[in-house]
Amino acid sequence: MIGVGKMGLAMAANMRRAGIQLVVYDISRKACEAAERLGCLVASSPRAVAEQTPTVLSVLPNDKILWDSTLSAEGIAAGLKSGGIHVSCSTVAPETSRKLAEKHKDFGHIFVGAPVFARPDGIAAKNGTWCLSGPSAGVEVAKKILQTTCSGIYEFGEDPGAANVVKLCGNFMIASAIESIGESLALAENNGLDREQVMKMFRETIFNCLIYKGYGNRVASRKHFQDVEHPGFALELGLKDIALVLETASKSSPQVPMPLASLLANRLTASKNLGRADQDWSAIGLHISEEAGVDVSEIVKNPRPE
C-alpha cells in the first residue's frame, strides 16, 4: 500500500485483521511507524513496495502525488512486474486515471480505479462504498482485497476513469445537499423556526439517509470543526473535488453545463477565503447564515467544540 495516512491506515488495519500481508510506503515517517505497529513491513519507496507484490494499492491525496508516485523513477510502475495490478483508491480526475492506465498498459500492468465513499472512521467500521472500474481481471483482484475493508462494492465497467466519474458525481450531490439544507434552514430560522427541530423532521422522514442525517445535524447546529478526533471532510478538499467536477464536465463529450456545481464552487471558494479551508465542508452553511444576516461571529471565532 502506497500512502498510509488516515484513510490508508484504516484500510490497512482491516486488511491486517483479515490476514493480508502488507508492505507499505509513505512520505511521512510517523505514518510508516503507525503502519508498522499494525504488523506491516515498511519499504523505502513506491518502487520498493511494488517490487515485492503483484498488487499495489495507492491511497493518495491528489492527482499530482498519485501521478508522481506512479511514474517517477522510484514509482510504482518502475517496480511492478508485467501482469501486476495497481488499484488506485484516490479521488482524482477521471482523465488522470485514464492516462495512468495507458502508461501502465505500456508496462504490461493493469490499472483499476477504486475511489471510495467513506471517511477513515467509516472505514474503521467497515462502512464504505467502493466504486470500481477497469479491466475485469484487475477488478476481480481489487474486489477480493477491498471486501475485507467495506460493506458495498459497485462495478462500472472497463473504463479506468468511470469509477472516478461516479465518485465526483457523488461528492457533487453531497455538496448540493449541504447547500440545500443550509438555504432551507436559513429560511426557517429567519421565520422564527428552530433549525434543529426542522432538520429533525426531514432526517426522520423524506430525507432519512446517511448524508442528510450527518450533514443536516452539522449545518443545523453549526458544528463544522474537524480534525483527527472530530472526523470530517476538509472544505479545501471539497473545493478541489467540485473543481474536478467542473473540469470533468468541461472535458466531457458533449460538455455538460452544471449551474449547481458552479454555484457550489463559488460558495466553497468564498468560504475558503473566509478562513474555513480546514473546517468540514458543511461550513458553507456559515456563509449562508452570514448572507442571511444571522450573527455567527461567536462560532466563527471559536469553531472548536468544547
Added chain:
Amino acid sequence: MIGVGKMGLAMAANMRRAGIQLVVYDISRKACEAAERLGCLVASSPRAVAEQTPTVLSVLPNDKILWDSTLSAEGIAAGLKSGGIHVSCSTVAPETSRKLAEKHKDFGHIFVGAPVFARPDGIAAKNGTWCLSGPSAGVEVAKKILQTTCSGIYEFGEDPGAANVVKLCGNFMIASAIESIGESLALAENNGLDREQVMKMFRETIFNCLIYKGYGNRVASRKHFQDVEHPGFALELGLKDIALVLETASKSSPQVPMPLASLLANRLTASKNLGRADQDWSAIGLHISEEAGVDVSEIVKNPRPE
C-alpha cells in the same frame, strides 16, 4: 372538508374508515359525488359545511382559492361558530396563513396551518408527514383527526405560518435534490456511464431515502409523465412552490438570499416554457439533458409511457 380533489378525497376515505362523519363541499360536482360514495354528506357552500361542524378542514390548490373559500360571503368564516377550528392543509404562503389566522381571530375562531408531505397515493397508504402550527388547542384537535390519515405528525409552535414555512423548506429541498441528480447523471452519461446503474448505487447507499429513490428513478429513466393513474407532482405546481419560497425569502426578516432557489425557479420556468407544465416536476431533468447535448426528442414527443 372543503375541497375533495385528489388529496382531499384520499384523506376523506381514511377518515371515513376511522368512523369520522364528514360534510364536504367542492366546486366540482364530480368530486362531490365521489365523496358521497364514501358516505360523506354534501353541502352547497364552504359556509354551509362550517355551519354543521366545530372543525373544518380545507384541502385547496392555492392561496387565492383558500382565501376566497374562507372569507367570501359563502365562506368558512361566515359559517363557523365562535370557538370553531379551521385546519388548512394547503401548501400556501406563510403570510396567507398568518393573515387568515388574524381574520379568523376576529370571529373567535382558531386557525391551524397543516400542510402535508405526501401525494394522494401516499395518503391512501397512510404514508405522509404533516407539519402543524397554530394555537395549541387547535393543533390538538387537528392531530386527533389527521392521525387517522397518516404516519407522522410534527408540531412547529404557535405561529400559524410556521408549518407552511417548513413545507416550503421541504419542497425546496426536494427540487434541489432533483436538480442535483439531473446534473450528476448528465455528467455520468456524457462520460459513457449508464444513468440507471449510477443512480442505483446512490439510492442503495448514501442517498437511501424516499426522495432520492423516487425522483432518482424518474430522472435516471427520464419517466416524467404524470396523471391520475401515474401519480406525480405537476411541474406547474412545483414552480408555484419555488416562487413562494423566493417570495417568503424576500419577506423574511432579515431577507434570505437563496441562490439555489433562484436557479430552480429559472430551471422550472424554462421547463414550463418548453411545454412540460403538466409533467412531474422531475421533468427539469429533460432540460438538463438537452443542455448537455443529449437527444431526448423521442421522450419529449412521447412522454406518456406505454
